Structures are given as C-alpha cells and as structure tokens.
Amino acid sequence: MNRRAAALLAALAAALVLLPAVASSYVLSVATLILFFAYTGQAWNVMMGFAGQLSLGHSLYVGVAAYAAAGLFFHFGIGPWAGVWLAILLCVALGAAIGFLAFRFGISGVYFALLTIAFAEFTRIGFDHIDWLGGPGGLFIKVEQREHLDLINLRGPPQMFYYVMLALTAGAFALCAWLLRSRAGYYWQAIREDEQAAQALGINTFRWKMLAVILSSALTALAGVFYAFYYNNLFPEQTFHISRSIEIILGPVIGGVGTLFGPILGAAVLTILADAITEALAALGIEIPGVKQVFYGVVLLVVVMFLPHGIWPALARKLGLEGRS
Amino acid sequence: MPIDLVANVVIAGVLTGLVYGLMALGLSVILGVVRVVNFAHGEMMTIAMYAAVVLFTTLQLDPFLAIVPVATAFFVFGYLLQSGLINPFITRPEHSQFMLLVAVAIIMVNALLMIFGPDARSVQVDYQLESFAIGPLLFDKARVYASTAAVMASAALFAFFRFTRTGKAIRACADNYLGAKVVGLDVKRYYALTFGIGSACVAVAGCLMVLLVDVSPALGPAYTLLAFVIVIVGGLGSMAGALLGGVLIGVSEALAGLFIQPSAKSMFSFALLILVLLLRPQGLLGKRP
Numbered sequence: 001m002n003r004r005a006a007a008l009l010a011a012l013a014a015a016l017v018l019l020p021a022v023a024s025s026y027v028l029s030v031a032t033l034i035l036f037f038a039y040t041g042q043a044w045n046v047m048m049g050f051a052g053q054l055s056l057g058h059s060l061y062v063g064v065a066a067y068a069a070a071g072l073f074f075h076f077g078i079g080p081w082a083g084v085w086l087a088i089l090l091c092v093a094l095g096a097a098i099g100f101l102a103f104r105f106g107i108s109g110v111y112f113a114l115l116t117i118a119f120a121e122f123t124r125i126g127f128d129h130i131d132w133l134g135g136p137g138g139l140f141i142k143v144e145q146r147e148h149l150d151l152i153n154l155r156g157p158p159q160m161f162y163y164v165m166l167a168l169t170a171g172a173f174a175l176c177a178w179l180l181r182s183r184a185g186y187y188w189q190a191i192r193e194d195e196q197a198a199q200a201l202g203i204n205t206f207r208w209k210m211l212a213v214i215l216s217s218a219l220t221a222l223a224g225v226f227y228a229f230y231y232n233n234l235f236p237e238q239t240f241h242i243s244r245s246i247e248i249i250l251g252p253v254i255g256g257v258g259t260l261f262g263p264i265l266g267a268a269v270l271t272i273l274a275d276a277i278t279e280a281l282a283a284l285g286i287e288i289p290g291v292k293q294v295f296y297g298v299v300l301l302v303v304v305m306f307l308p309h310g311i312w313p314a315l316a317r318k319l320g321l322e323g324r325s
Numbered sequence: 326m327p328i329d330l331v332a333n334v335v336i337a338g339v340l341t342g343l344v345y346g347l348m349a350l351g352l353s354v355i356l357g358v359v360r361v362v363n364f365a366h367g368e369m370m371t372i373a374m375y376a377a378v379v380l381f382t383t384l385q386l387d388p389f390l391a392i393v394p395v396a397t398a399f400f401v402f403g404y405l406l407q408s409g410l411i412n413p414f415i416t417r418p419e420h421s422q423f424m425l426l427v428a429v430a431i432i433m434v435n436a437l438l439m440i441f442g443p444d445a446r447s448v449q450v451d452y453q454l455e456s457f458a459i460g461p462l463l464f465d466k467a468r469v470y471a472s473t474a475a476v477m478a479s480a481a482l483f484a485f486f487r488f489t490r491t492g493k494a495i496r497a498c499a500d501n502y503l504g505a506k507v508v509g510l511d512v513k514r515y516y517a518l519t520f521g522i523g524s525a526c527v528a529v530a531g532c533l534m535v536l537l538v539d540v541s542p543a544l545g546p547a548y549t550l551l552a553f554v555i556v557i558v559g560g561l562g563s564m565a566g567a568l569l570g571g572v573l574i575g576v577s578e579a580l581a582g583l584f585i586q587p588s589a590k591s592m593f594s595f596a597l598l599i600l601v602l603l604l605r606p607q608g609l610l611g612k613r614p
C-alpha cells in the first residue's frame with residue numbers, strides 16, 4: 001500500500017466513524033447493509049480469493065450462526081455475547097466437516113462448489129422441520145428497548161448496530177491485510193495459483209485449505225449473529241436460500257476477488273445501485289417483483305464480461321494506488 | 326401401508342424420473358463436451374415450461390405439439406448463447422464461467438417473475454385425469470406419454486452421438502480439445518452446436534414436465550440443483566447414467582413424499598448427492614477419470 005492509498009484509507013475510516021452524526025436513519029440503514037455485505041464478502045474472500053476454494057453455500061454459516069444465537073436468546077435468554085461462541089463453534093465444525101470431506105476425497109473446483117450448495121440446501125430443508133426453532137413459520141426475537149442502549153443483549157438504536165458492523169468490517173479488513181502478508185497468505189496464494197506446484201514445494205495443502213475454510217466460516221458466523229439481532233426474524237427459506245449465498249459473493253466478485261478493498265467496494269456499489277433503482281422505480285410508481293434482481297444480474301454480467309478481475313484492480317490502477325511505498 | 330399404494334407411488338416416481346433424466350441429459354451433454362457448468366439450466370427448463378403454457382393458453386396447442394417450436398427456438402437460443410457469450414469464456418478460470426452463468430440465471434428467473442408473477446401456472450388437458458390400469462397398478466396417462474417421449478428423445482440423442490458424423494465430431498471435441506483442433510475441427514462451432522442440443526433437450530423436458538407439475542419462477546433454481554444432483558449421481562459423461570440418476574431421484578422424491586413429508590423430499594436428493602460425491606465421485610455409471 002503506498003502513501004496515497006493509506007491517506008485515502010484514513011479519510012474513509014474517519015468518514016465512516018463520523019457518519020452517524022450527520023446521516024439520516026435511512027442513510028444509516030443503507031450504510032449498515034453495505035458494511036454487512038462488505039464483511040461477509042471479506043469472510044468469503046478468505047476462502048475463494050486467498051485460497052481459491054469456491055464456496056456457494058455461505059448462507060449455511062450465516063443461517064446456522066443466526067439460529068444458534070437467536071435460539072439461545074429466545075429460549076433461555078442467553079445474550080449474543082455468549083451465543084456467538086456457540087455460533088462460531090457450530091460453524092467451524094460445519095466448515096471443518098465440509099472441508100475435511102471435500103479435501104480428503106479430492107473434490108475441487110465446481111464439484112466443491114456443488115458440495116457447499118448441497119450442504120446449505122440440505123440444512124435449509126432440515127431447518128424447515130425443526131419446530132424448536134420455529135420451523136418454516138420463522139423464529140422471532142422480541143424487539144424492545146429500541147431507543148435504550150443495551151450492549152449486553154445487542155439491543156439498541158440503529159447507531160449501535162452501525163458501529164458494531166463497522167468494527168467487525170474494520171477488524172476483518174485488518175485481519176485479512178495481515179493474513180495476506182503472513183506465511184498463511186503466501187501459502188494460500190500458491191495453492192490458489194497451482195495446487196500441485198504448491199504441494200511439490202512441500203506445502204501441506206490439506207492443512208492450509210482447512211485453515212482457510214475454518215477461518216472463513218468462523219468470520220461468517222459473526223455476521224450471522226449480527227443478522228439475527230439486527231433483523232429479529234429468521235426464516236429457513238430466506239436465511240439459507242442459495243440466493244443469499246449468491247448475494248454474499250456478488251460484492252467481492254464485482255469489487256475484485258482476492259483483493260482487500262474489492263469486497264468493500266463491491267458491496268457499496270451494489271447496495272447503493274440497488275437502492276437507487278428501487279427508489280427510482282418507486283418514484284415512477286412501478287412495482288414489479290424481480291426488477292432489482294434482473295438489474296443485479298445485468299451488472300454482474302457486465303462486470304464479469306468486461307472487468308474479469310473486478311472493479312477495484314482497474315480503479316486502483318487509474319487512481320495510482322498500486323505499488324508499495 | 327398397502328403395498329399397491331407404494332407400488333403406484335414408485336411407478337409415478339419412475340415415470341417422472343425419466344423426464345428429469347432428459348432434463349439432466351441436456352446438462353450432462355453441455356458439461357461433458359463444453360466443460361462449462363450451465364448454472365442456468367433449471368431456469369431454461371422453466372422458460373420452456375412457460376413457453377408451453379403460453380402456447381397452450383393462446384393457441385390451445387397441446388404440450389406435445391409445442392415441443393417442435395419450443396425445442397427449435399431453444400436450439401437457436403443455446404447456439405447463440407454459446408457462440409456469443411460463453412465461447413469467449415472458455416479459456417477463463419472456472420469460477421469466472423460460473424459467475425457468468427449465475428448472472429444469466431439470475432436474469433432469467435427474475436425476468437420470468439416480472440412477466441408472469443410469482444403464482445403457479447399450469448395446462449389442463451383431458452388425458453391428465455385418465456390412467457391405464459393393470460390389475461391394482463395405475464399408470465397416469467400424462468406420465469406414461471411424457472416419459473415415453475422423454476425416452477424417445479434420449480434414444481434419438483444417443484443415436485445422434487453414436488452414428489452421425491457431427492455427433493462423432495462433438496465427441497472428439499469432448500475427448501481432446503487440442504487433438505480435435507489439430508485434425509481441423511472448428512471446436513467453437515461444435516461447442517455452440519452442443520449447447521444448442523443441450524438446450525433443445527431441456528426444452529423437450531420442459532414441455533413434458535408442464536403436464537406433470539405447475540410451473541412458477543421459483544422452480545428454476547430448484548431444477549438447476551436437481552439437474553446437477555442427477556448428473557453427478559448418474560455419472561458425468563454417461564448418457565445412461567443421467568437417465569438412471571433421474572429415475573433414482575424421481576423414486577426417492579416420491580417415496581419421501583409418501584413416507585415422510587412432501588416438503589422434505591429434496592433433502593434426500595441432496596443427501597444422495599453428498600454420499601455419491603464422497604464415496605463414488607465419478608457417479609454410479611461414470612468412468613474413473
């Protein structure tokens with residue numbers, strides 16, 4: 001990162017910290033959503049962008065973590081700070097199981113992606129039949145003390161959710177920046193570029209791929225807990241659906257797979273564009289389901305065709321942010 | 326539970342499964358030759374189903390007759406999709422191709438949602454309510470006709486790949502990309518042809534399926550996953566495997582609907598997929614790579 005990029009990053013961080021002071025509640029909710037997708041995109045990026053393992057089932061981790069924390073809170077009144085550990089534990093166990101099965105049995109590429117979809121879909125239908133967690137009718141957390149700040153139970157005004165998500169995103173960004181320059185980061189990139197060559201150089205590819213999956217699922221678990229307490233309602237149909245997984249990966253794919261800023265930029269571009277189009281359609285009095293998603297699809301198509309490495313690498317070159325100081 | 330009820334459910338599952346098999350055959354051909362994962366396969370299936378519904382409601386065209394125009398249109402569409410959109414991606418990394426087709430799939434399913442709305446549509450023909458009876462066993466007429474047509478289409482496809490020069494050329498492209506180029510085959514044109522043929526398969530399957538189930542846009546992603554499950558269970562590159570996989574999935578869905586809950590039926594398909602991926606990744610009838 002050169003000096004120019006560092007200055008830009010500092011300015012961005014300052015603007016994000018100060019945003020709630022000036023923003024309306026609408027802008028704040030959009031910003032929270034952007035941060036949510038930036039964070040989950042960053043978590044997915046550890047697996048695909050760094051280690052080259054394509055997961056199309058990240059809704060599994062979001063959903064399981066959300067249900068774990070929400071279930072504990074709903075039934076036993078156990079708050080999210082305790083529930084998050086169970087969520088992480090479950091997600092890590094799931095990620096490790098999927099990774100172990102896939103990597104031990106030599107499943108890679110598209111087949112690995114299909115395996116992740118299969119696990120997510122299996123879980124989605126399974127949760128439809130768990131009555132203890134509400135089944136298809138959904139699980140609802142009581143919405144109370146909206147104005148009063150209660151950090152212990154993660155109940156509070158929108159500003160609190162915004163800052164929680166901002167802290168998570170900043171933390172994930174710092175972690176990924178460190179990871180990319182660490183031994184693990186270099187091993188992952190070697191595996192991503194050529195697994196056989198990496199193995200020939202003596203890298204234990206199984207162990208490092210496992211680490212990527214476990215880390216990615218643990219990071220995603222945090223997002224799931226946030227999701228549960230931010231939205232206060234969970235439905236298997238929505239939480240685990242494959243379109244959720246695709247939503248998670250759209251940000252990094254559009255922003256730039258494997259880059260640090262890609263997931264953030266992609267999430268911002270997509271969320272703002274989608275919101276703008278919803279607003280524009282509402283202003284025109286058009287209300288047809290599916291318009292927003294068609295638009296998503298077209299943006300994705302255009303980016304994949306003309307900017308195969310995403311927006312960020314092209315933008316960074318334009319702005320002269322590349323190269324190290 | 327009475328045994329004849331179980332037998333009738335299994336029969337319905339086998340007959341529906343053959344139509345699933347034809348749908349999966351289209352995916353198998355595309356995946357086996359072009360080596361591109363057609364993530365929009367189920368969405369194309371639902372478009373074909375809607376086409377059959379529209380032709381039926383506007384022109385009173387029987388879905389069996391609708392096969393001709395719909396399959397022709399799909400062949401052209403598939404040919405153009407491959408030559409215009411996918412061929413430039415042949416040398417790109419796998420995930421890049423995948424994202425391209427995810428984009429196509431998202432556009433298709435939501436375009437259907439915009440045009441037709443979320444409600445289910447169907448066709449009503451008189452033979453849907455009739456059945457052949459052999460002793461205590463009942464064979465739905467619509468299912469019998471549809472599965473017969475599916476088997477005939479599969480046989481035609483099989484003969485095409487086995488006996489025609491074009492079919493052999495396509496298999497050469499699948500076996501060895503470089504070798505096919507060396508002997509002077511226009512590989513990209515054959516790829517486009519293959520995508521067209523795979524699309525036509527799915528069009529036929531869609532016209533037949535509309536006789537058996539109601540169609541809604543949400544079916545698209547579900548069929549995509551179903552087609553993948555069938556192809557992987559049956560074995561990549563094996564045409565008989567696709568049909569066998571279709572029948573297996575059809576029967577397992579039918580039995581799960583009978584013994585457990587209809588809503589849990591696809592859980593078994595995914596469990597089957599996970600098992601096959603782990604224990605026999607080449608599929609039941611596939612060759613070891």
